[in-house]
Amino acid sequence: MSSDFPAYAPSEEHELLRQTVRELAEAKIAPHAAEVDETGEFPQNALDALVAGDLHAVHVPESYGGAGADALATVIVIEEVARVCASSSLIPAVNKLGTVPVLLSGSEELKKKYLAPVARGEAMFSYALSEPEAGSDAASMKTRAVRDGDHWVLNGVKMWITNAGVSEYYTVMAVTEPGAGARGISAFVVEKSDPGVSFGPKERKLGIKGSPTRQVILEDVRIPADRIIGAEGTGFKTALATLDHTRITIAAQALGIAQGALDHAVGYVKERRQFGKSIADFQGVQFMIADMAMKIEAARQLTYHAAIKSERAMNGEKVPDLTFVSSACKCLASDAAMEVTTDAVQLLGGYGYTRDFPVERMMRDAKITQIYEGTNQIQRMVMARQLLK
Ligand SMILES: Cc1cc2nc3c(=O)[nH]c(=O)nc-3n(C[C@H](O)[C@H](O)[C@H](O)COP(=O)(O)OP(=O)(O)OC[C@H]3O[C@@H](n4cnc5c(N)ncnc54)[C@H](O)[C@@H]3O)c2cc1C
Numbered sequence: 001m002s003s004d005f006p007a008y009a010p011s012e013e014h015e016l017l018r019q020t021v022r023e024l025a026e027a028k029i030a031p032h033a034a035e036v037d038e039t040g041e042f043p044q045n046a047l048d049a050l051v052a053g054d055l056h057a058v059h060v061p062e063s064y065g066g067a068g069a070d071a072l073a074t075v076i077v078i079e080e081v082a083r084v085c086a087s088s089s090l091i092p093a094v095n096k097l098g099t100v101p102v103l104l105s106g107s108e109e110l111k112k113k114y115l116a117p118v119a120r121g122e123a124m125f126s127y128a129l130s131e132p133e134a135g136s137d138a139a140s141m142k143t144r145a146v147r148d149g150d151h152w153v154l155n156g157v158k159m160w161i162t163n164a165g166v167s168e169y170y171t172v173m174a175v176t177e178p179g180a181g182a183r184g185i186s187a188f189v190v191e192k193s194d195p196g197v198s199f200g201p202k203e204r205k206l207g208i209k210g211s212p213t214r215q216v217i218l219e220d221v222r223i224p225a226d227r228i229i230g231a232e233g234t235g236f237k238t239a240l241a242t243l244d245h246t247r248i249t250i251a252a253q254a255l256g257i258a259q260g261a262l263d264h265a266v267g268y269v270k271e272r273r274q275f276g277k278s279i280a281d282f283q284g285v286q287f288m289i290a291d292m293a294m295k296i297e298a299a300r301q302l303t304y305h306a307a308i309k310s311e312r313a314m315n316g317e318k319v320p321d322l323t324f325v326s327s328a329c330k331c332l333a334s335d336a337a338m339e340v341t342t343d344a345v346q347l348l349g350g351y352g353y354t355r356d357f358p359v360e361r362m363m364r365d366a367k368i369t370q371i372y373e374g375t376n377q378i379q380r381m382v383m384a385r386q387l388l389k
Pocket of ligand 1: 126127128129130132133134135136137159160161162163205208213368371372373374375376377378381
């Protein structure tokens with residue numbers, strides 16, 4: 001995309017893509033969303049439908065067998081899937097999160113070996129940074145990687161890993177030089193089938209119940225030396241650079257959840273009658289709907305703007321404010337999603353509080369977008385640091 005491309009405008013192709021994903025999501029993913037939430041089962045049907053539509057990892061470049069879609073297209077896919085099922089939207093989102101470290105810093109061999117199966121829909125790719133004692137302060141991680149001849153040997157426990165167990169591949173950050181802080185951390189590709197890899201039980205969560213969140217346990221996992229992503233000691237830099245691109249996908253997920261809740265609430269208030277008329281006729285209700293839509297649209301514009309910046313950075317342009325805008329859109333969109341979904345429950349009254357309607361699930365699903373890929377307090381720290389440096 002050239003630098004004179006209008007900063008906010010999705011092209012006709014982007015809008016066509018939105019229509020395609022919306023149709024697929026409504027036909028194949030939405031009908032299972034409540035059941036996925038109820039049972040906590042991984043949404044295999046959603047994965048199958050996304051793979052059949054080549055929508056499971058659209059960001060993988062054509063040179064590695066992918067669809068080669070830009071960051072804005074990826075955002076639109078995630079947004080539209082999240083509009084009906086937040087758990088399923090983590091399929092394209094986490095495929096991007098896991099692979100961006102390889103795309104940004106991996107060797108050509110690693111890219112060829114690991115991106116093609118993801119593009120073909122044969123493997124998913126998770127991202128393992130957090131640990132039980134190292135969340136916001138991720139650089140204090142303890143997982144160790146020790147060089148042994150032509151191999152690295154990894155030991156440690158990664159916590160909260162999205163899609164753990166179903167993903168074939170994992171970007172794992174580990175300490176290679178103790179005492180060197182963030183500069184002593186390196187990134188590796190670990191495979192599910194590597195001897196010594198196991199998974200903890202599924203976390204019992206408030207929302208996104210269909211997306212398994214598990215520990216990844218590494219016990220003397222011996223991997224070939226060339227599985228390191230980039231140079232030794234650059235893993236934390238890669239991990240943070242990745243988040244600059246992928247926080248935008250969490251904003252997209254938040255937007256989709258919020259839009260799904262707004263669409264449902266608008267339909268409901270037009271149908272529901274009290275005091276002899278439609279509740280949509282009450283100005284108190286109209287103002288709520290207007291505020292909800294206004295918050296979503298503001299967050300959407302910033303998210304698309306950030307996505308275009310992300311695409312430019314991926315193409316080698318210097319984008320000094322990428323860190324700021326990606327944190328800003330994640331924070332704004334996730335706060336908006338929490339407010340909008342809470343208001344949607346309010347607009348449905350008692351019915352909104354039950355599992356008979358999807359807004360209750362959407363409110364629970366929205367909460368995670370304020371927590372992962374850096375809590376919103378951490379986003380505000382990141383933004384302030386950019387402003388004050
Ligand atoms: C469902 C789920 C999926 C996840 N998926 C992944 C994944 O795929 N890969 C991965 O690596 N991680 C993943 N995470 C981890 C997630 O990114 C962390 O939970 C998050 O970064 C917060 O870390 P923590 O939970 O240790 O909280 P803590 O860091 O302990 O924070 C606790 C509270 O303190 C606040 N706080 C901490 N430090 C500061 C500060 N300096 N200033 C102000 N407030 C502060 C936080 O904002 C928060 O409110 C996932 C988490 C969940 C719940």
